[in-house]
Amino acid sequence: MTLPTMIVIAPDVMTRKVGDETVILHLGDGSYYGLDVIGTRIWTLLAEGRPPVDVCEAIVAEYEVTRSRAEQDLEALLNELLARGLVKSAA
Amino acid sequence: MIPPEYTTHGEREQQPIARPPFNEWHSPNGCLWAQFYRDAAGYLLRFPRLADFEVSADGKHVQGWAASGVQPGTMQHLYLNQAMPLALSRQGKLVLHASAVEVDRAAIAFVGASGQGKSTLAASFATNGARFLTDDGLYLEASTSELVAYPSHPSLRLWQDSELAVLGQHAATSAPVQYTNKERFLAGPRIAFCDEPRPLRRVYFLGAGTAQCVAIRRIRPAAALLELVRNSFLLDIGEQEMLASHFAAISDLAERLTNYQLDYPRRYDDLHVVRDTIIRHARMLDSAA
Numbered sequence: 001m002t003l004p005t006m007i008v009i010a011p012d013v014m015t016r017k018v019g020d021e022t023v024i025l026h027l028g029d030g031s032y033y034g035l036d037v038i039g040t041r042i043w044t045l046l047a048e049g050r051p052p053v054d055v056c057e058a059i060v061a062e063y064e065v066t067r068s069r070a071e072q073d074l075e076a077l078l079n080e081l082l083a084r085g086l087v088k089s090a091a
Numbered sequence: 092m093i094p095p096e097y098t099t100h101g102e103r104e105q106q107p108i109a110r111p112p113f114n115e116w117h118s119p120n121g122c123l124w125a126q127f128y129r130d131a132a133g134y135l136l137r138f139p140r141l142a143d144f145e146v147s148a149d150g151k152h153v154q155g156w157a158a159s160g161v162q163p164g165t166m167q168h169l170y171l172n173q174a175m176p177l178a179l180s181r182q183g184k185l186v187l188h189a190s191a192v193e194v195d196r197a198a199i200a201f202v203g204a205s206g207q208g209k210s211t212l213a214a215s216f217a218t219n220g221a222r223f224l225t226d227d228g229l230y231l232e233a234s235t236s237e238l239v240a241y242p243s244h245p246s247l248r249l250w251q252d253s254e255l256a257v258l259g260q261h262a263a264t265s266a267p268v269q270y271t272n273k274e275r276f277l278a279g280p281r282i283a284f285c286d287e288p289r290p291l292r293r294v295y296f297l298g299a300g301t302a303q304c305v306a307i308r309r310i311r312p313a314a315a316l317l318e319l320v321r322n323s324f325l326l327d328i329g330e331q332e333m334l335a336s337h338f339a340a341i342s343d344l345a346e347r348l349t350n351y352q353l354d355y356p357r358r359y360d361d362l363h364v365v366r367d368t369i370i371r372h373a374r375m376l377d378s379a380a
Contacts, residue, residue, distance in 0.1 A: 014335055016342040021313035025338045030328030032320055034313050 003052040003075055006090040013086050015043070024086055033084060038063060039077060046087065052078060095146075095153045095178040099166060103156035105143060108135070113329055119205065125173065127326070133181075134326060136174055142166055144174040146326065150181025168275065171244045176228045176324040183333070185340050188322040189229040189294070191240050192216040194370055198240035198289040200229055201353070202322045203297030208357060212297075214247050214282065215362045222285035223247065223278075228324075231291060231344070238291040238347060245278035245286065291348070293373050298354025305355040305368040315350035316342055349376070 012027040022035040022043055035043055038059065045055045052074060059070045081087040112126040128135040133148035141161055145154045153174055157166050176186035189202040190213035201209050210226040217223040225243035232239045278284030296310065296318050310318075319341045328334055351372075355365045 012331070014338055016316070016338065018312035018316050018342060018345055021311060023313050023316045023342070025334070027331040027334055030334055032317055034317055 003056065003071065004078060004089045006051050007046050007078060007081075007087045008049075008090045009043075009047050010086055010088055026084065026086060028085065031084065033081075033086060038073075042074065042077060095151055095175060095182075097153045097155065097170060097175070099155045099157075099163075099170075101157065102159055102161070103143065105137065105139065105158050108137070112137075113327075129327070134177075136177065136326075138169060138173070142169050144170070146174065146178045146181060148181065150178040150184075150326070153178050164275075172228055176230070177326040179230060180324045180326050180337070181333070183336055183340075185231045185233070185337075185344065186324040187229045187231065187319065188227060188324075190226045191224040191229050191289075191291075193222045193224060193285040193289050194292075194373055196289065197292035197373075198224055199292060199369065199373055200240065200294045201297055202294055202318065204322065207297040208300070209297065210247050210249055211359075211362070212365070214249055214276075215366055217247070217278070217282045217284070219363070219366060220283075221366075222283040224285050224289065232288075233340070233343060233347075238344065239288045240291040241288045242284070242286050245284040247276045247278075247282060249274060249276065293351070293376070294348050295351050295353035295369070298352050300354065300357040302354035302356060305353075305361075305365050307351050307353050307368070307372055310350050310352050312345050312350065315348070316345035318350075319345055 010026075014025045014027060016023050017040065020037050020040065022040040024033045024035065024043075026033070041062065042055055042059065045058055050058070056067070056070050056074050059065060059074065060067050078087065082089065108128055110128065112128050114127040115123060116125040118124045123139055126137040126139070128137070130145075132145060134146040136144040136146060140158050142158055143156045147153070153170070155166055155170055155174065157163075179186050187200065187202055188204065188209075189200045190209035191198045191200045192213055194216075201212050203209050213223040213226045224240055226247040228243050230241040230243065232241065276282060294315075295307070296315070298306070320338075323337070323341060325334070325337050353369065355361070
């Protein structure tokens with residue numbers, strides 16, 4: 001499992017937290033993407049400039065999840081966000 | 092609401108356009124329904140073999156040309172249901188694919204894609220003691236204190252089976268629309284129309300009709316936001332400033348309302364149960380507020 005060293009939020013996205021979830025708008029192509037509660041927490045940490053390794057630590061500490069599962073889920077989410085152009089790898 | 096200034100020019104042949112459209116819509120069966128082009132004055136909306144509409148960049152002026160053989164009733168319908176909501180979106184206005192009815196002097200909206208029963212529900216209310224504001228293209232304005240739903244054209248479009256079940260025989264129809272088999276019925280003594288704006292109290296997102304009985308469940312704001320995005324008019328998604336303000340307006344709407352999914356078996360005989368359940372639900376929430 002390899003998490004990217006650093007991820008940054010793409011400049012052409014707009015987010016809105018609604019309730020405890022988040023909807024992301026990609027201004028470049030007009031597409032929308034929804035994040036659940038944990039996805040929202042991950043997004044918040046990434047937006048604060050935390051590297052994915054730290055984000056994973058935070059998720060393990062805050063939620064009842066094993067490290068391997070947290071890494072697996074975080075990697076899948078980051079790959080999805082990268083593929084949609086919502087974040088960029090800064091490594 | 093100040094509608095765009097609309098001018099219709101009669102027939103004009105649809106000349107081929109060399110540049111590609113920046114957006115296209117397709118009907119549920121995959122047929123090309125509309126093409127969107129930018130031009131010097133604003134936008135050209137092309138409905139193949141039906142009509143061209145030119146919309147000014149600020150959305151305040153619309154001109155329409157019918158394709159050969161297209162009747163004025165069809166043009167009017169295309170304008171009211173497609174071109175005008177899209178033009179309003181250029182003015183930063185919020186227009187949803189929703190019908191709306193008046194209950195207790197407030198508006199209840201039913202949001203959903205074509206074919207999900209918006210018009211049938213509106214007709215059912217409008218023929219049983221309530222009034223309808225629109226059967227599609229719900230225009231909303233937000234103030235700091237409330238959301239206001241505006242009435243649209245005083246007519247309803249129904250498939251023939253809905254027509255017979257909800258309206259019965261001999262309802263007054265308007266000119267037929269050439270691109271659909273739906274019939275358009277004018278408001279009147281039998282179909283009550285609310286011609287005044289009403290505060291929007293509730294939004295119900297229509298389900299697919301898989302429920303065994305009338306089912307209303309609350310949906311999360313993020314899911315509501317995505318549904319509202321899918322069911323709102325926006326002419327130019329490529330213009331980032333407009334896209335951002337549209338997103339902000341839709342997000343505000345999702346947050347200000349308590350949103351529900353409404354599903355029910357699509358049986359005409361049970362429409363009275365659906366109506367009663369919706370009214371009870373809306374009143375129960377009001378009394379709890």
